Amino acid sequence: MPTNQDRAHNSNIARLLVQGVDQPGIVSTVSSALTESGANVIALDQFSTDAQGGAFFQRTEFHIEDLPAALPALERSLGAALKNFDLTWHLAPAASRKRVAIFVSKTDHCLLDLLWRHKRGETAMDIVMVVSNHADLAESVRPFGIPYFHVPVSGDKKEAEHRHLELLNGNVDLIVLARYMQVISENFLDEVGTPVINIHHSFLPAFIGAGPYQKAKDRGVKLIGATAHYVTKDLDEGPIIEQDVIRVSHDGTTRQLMRSGADVERAVLSRAVSWHCEDRVMLHGNTTVVF
Structure with missing residues (x-):
């Protein structure tokens, strides 16, 4: 088959x-x-x-x-x-593969998963660049032969976004935020004209801000989840593409919760990106139809 x-x-x-x-x-x-x-x-x-x-x-x-x-x-x-x-x-x-840029900060699990799947030919896309506000992951990306652009982000993000647009415009069909810890401005979304997919844990809005896994541990959560969605001007309220959860126990440490969270984030983001690249996702207002 x-x-x-x-x-x-x-x-x-x-x-x-x-x-x-x-x-x-x-x-x-x-x-x-x-x-x-x-x-x-x-x-x-x-x-x-x-x-x-x-x-x-x-x-x-x-x-x-x-x-x-x-x-x-x-x-x-x-x-x-x-x-x-x-x-x-x-x-x-179907043979026209989408050109993808991955944005990342310092956390590498989603980035490396996408790079590994791309190298194995498991996703119908071409990763044309990795963009980061830190230089930490440059050496991790180097073996994959994909250009890595370090674009620092200061208090005024306009300069960084201008550089992002220079790199992206006309060169990509999709942007993936693989744990990129910066808010994407409405102006950037309007200018880039390209779909943007984000991944985050599904504790929102219960455990927003810093240290969500510690907050979740303190509340005794029994499920760890992740959500992949399109980015809109309303931050984490864009159309949802994929979600998943795994069960955790009261005896799990905060570090174990974080490890479980990383596992489900990898799986959810890879499915969302694959479905988008295979033209399986259709937008309907603030929701999606996924075939």
């Missing part, structure tokens, strides 16, 4: 994302347009928020011979077929 990675390396496979107002005929119209263009559908997922007038979402993977040459005609065919529906759609070759 072909895996997602097998499909991602096939130059004749593409993904079609469709969303908008639900109404009868969308699925059949999309399928007919693809079939008439010589495409063979190999995976299809759809969801509607309501049977009458809900929001509609569909992700289709298909194979078509000589995809690069066929794309212009296919785009025209889909445009004509869907023009009478209140929909937006996006067509992307």
